[in-house]
Amino acid sequence: MATRPLSRLELDDYLPYLVNRVGTIIAEQFGGEVLAEHGLSIAMWRVLAALAAHGRLRQIDLADFTSIETSTLSRLVSRLVRAGLVTRGRSIQNDREVSVKLSGKGNALVARLIPLARQYEAAAIAGLSREEILVLKRCLRRAYTNMKSRTTAAAGPRSKRLAG
Amino acid sequence: MATRPLSRLELDDYLPYLVNRVGTIIAEQFGGEVLAEHGLSIAMWRVLAALAAHGRLRQIDLADFTSIETSTLSRLVSRLVRAGLVTRGRSIQNDREVSVKLSGKGNALVARLIPLARQYEAAAIAGLSREEILVLKRCLRRAYTNMKSRTTAAAGPRSKRLAG
Numbered sequence: 001m002a003t004r005p006l007s008r009l010e011l012d013d014y015l016p017y018l019v020n021r022v023g024t025i026i027a028e029q030f031g032g033e034v035l036a037e038h039g040l041s042i043a044m045w046r047v048l049a050a051l052a053a054h055g056r057l058r059q060i061d062l063a064d065f066t067s068i069e070t071s072t073l074s075r076l077v078s079r080l081v082r083a084g085l086v087t088r089g090r091s092i093q094n095d096r097e098v099s100v101k102l103s104g105k106g107n108a109l110v111a112r113l114i115p116l117a118r119q120y121e122a123a124a125i126a127g128l129s130r131e132e133i134l135v136l137k138r139c140l141r142r143a144y145t146n147m148k149s150r151t152t153a154a155a156g157p158r159s160k161r162l163a164g
Numbered sequence: 165m166a167t168r169p170l171s172r173l174e175l176d177d178y179l180p181y182l183v184n185r186v187g188t189i190i191a192e193q194f195g196g197e198v199l200a201e202h203g204l205s206i207a208m209w210r211v212l213a214a215l216a217a218h219g220r221l222r223q224i225d226l227a228d229f230t231s232i233e234t235s236t237l238s239r240l241v242s243r244l245v246r247a248g249l250v251t252r253g254r255s256i257q258n259d260r261e262v263s264v265k266l267s268g269k270g271n272a273l274v275a276r277l278i279p280l281a282r283q284y285e286a287a288a289i290a291g292l293s294r295e296e297i298l299v300l301k302r303c304l305r306r307a308y309t310n311m312k313s314r315t316t317a318a319a320g321p322r323s324k325r326l327a328g
Contacts, residue, residue, distance in 0.1 A: 009278050011217045011229070015285045016194070018304040019187040020210070024231035025311040026180045046184070053175045065175070067188035114173045121179045123314055124307040132303050139300040140182040143288040147189040150287055 015143070022124065030120045038109065039083070043068055045113070047076055048102065051086060052110040056101040085109060179307070186288065194284045202273065203247070207232055209277070211240055212266065215250065216274040220265040249273060 011017045031042045040048070043066070050065040051057060059077065063070045077100055080086040085106035088098055102110065125133055175181045195206045204212075207230070214229040215221060223241065227234045241264055244250040249270035252262055266274065289297055 009213050009217055009274075009281060011213065012305065013301060014213075014281070015288055015301065015304075016187065016190045016281070017210075017213070018301055018308070019183050019190070021231045022304050022307045022311070023180065023183040023187050025308060025315075026183075029311060029315065030180070046181075049173050049175065049178075049181070053173055067185050110173075117173060117178070117180070124179055124310055125303075126310050128303055128306060132299055135296055135299045136303040137177060137179065137182055139289075139292055139296050140179075140186050141176065142292060143186045144182070144189060146288055146290050147186070147193060151189075151193065 019140075026120055026124055030117065034113065034116050034120075038113070043072070043076055044080060045117075047073070047080060047100075048085065048106060048110050048113075049117070051100065051102045051106070052114070056089075056099050058097050058099045062100055080106070183304075190284055190288055194281060198277065198280050198284075202277070207236070207240055208244060209281075211237070211244060211264075212249065212270060212274050212277075213281070215264065215266045215270070216278070220253075220263050222261050222263045226264055244270070 027042045031045075035042060035045050046066040046068065047062065050062055054061075054065065057065070059070065059073060062068075062077075063073050066073065068076065077086060077088065081088055085103055086100050087103050088100055090096075090098065125136075128136070191206045195209075199206060199209050210230040210232065211226065214226055218225075218229065221229070223234065223237060226232075226241075227237045230237065232240065241250060241252065245252055249267055250264050251267050252264055254260075254262065289300075292300070
């Protein structure tokens with residue numbers, strides 16, 4: 001097998017590119033065809049889905065689950081509160097911590113959206129075998145934990161992120 | 165195997181979630197540790213990488229390759245022109261069409277960034293077998309073409325996008 005020239009990037013074989021375009025096209029279609037009519041952006045949907053999956057969450061954990069930067073997330077949560085879909089309250093463990101959960105109305109909306117979200121996932125993986133889907137999802141989980149452990153390592157005694 | 169309740173979404177088994185978090189964490193790390201010192205955002209990098217892979221491109225094709233919405237892309241290209249990294253010109257085939265290509269300076273910068281980009285990809289797929297990586301990438305390409313053909317189908321005589 002010939003070595004690929006270092007100055008060219010074969011995008012069709014480059015994981016970050018492949019991941020970005022799949023994520024974007026699913027988000028565009030689900031966002032435009034389903035979420036828009038409910039006044040939701042894809043980021044708002046991610047917040048609702050994370051709360052549906054995990055129940056009450058501290059904002060810091062919600063940021064982690066949704067991959068949304070904390071100040072953006074805080075504004076999103078405020079919009080969802082105004083829309084009556086989530087409520088903010090004090091954490092049970094620590095009353096200085098703000099936590100967020102779905103309201104009854106938020107729960108009902110998410111329950112209607114989840115089967116539709118699954119249809120978009122089904123459209124994306126159509127034609128793949130059960131085994132391929134398992135490998136695909138397992139590899140994506142591993143890639144995430146690989147990158148996550150890299151930051152944890154870099155956040156050690158002397159940050160390597162700055163030395164790079 | 166028990167059927168999953170329709171009202172819950174197991175995020176760790178939901179492809180759009182898995183794809184989004186991997187894409188985000190790689191972009192954050194590569195963006196923060198490498199691109200920032202060159203004054204580049206991840207979106208600007210995607211434009212440069214697409215031009216490095218494909219040569220001169222019409223803006224409409226560049227939008228397609230980068231998954232960046234056309235008006236955002238137009239502003240990004242203007243910034244890259246001002247930075248001296250790309251040039252805009254008339255298309256050879258059709259002189260009403262604007263096309264974009266890397267400048268000498270842009271080419272030199274991308275040539276320095278590509279080996280670093282590959283290091284981040286390598287960090288993400290560390291520990292996966294060669295076979296798993298092939299399946300992962302093939303499935304992501306398939307998922308993209310599945311979604312892409314869905315929009316093409318929906319853009320037929322009577323749009324199904326509105327009927328959903």
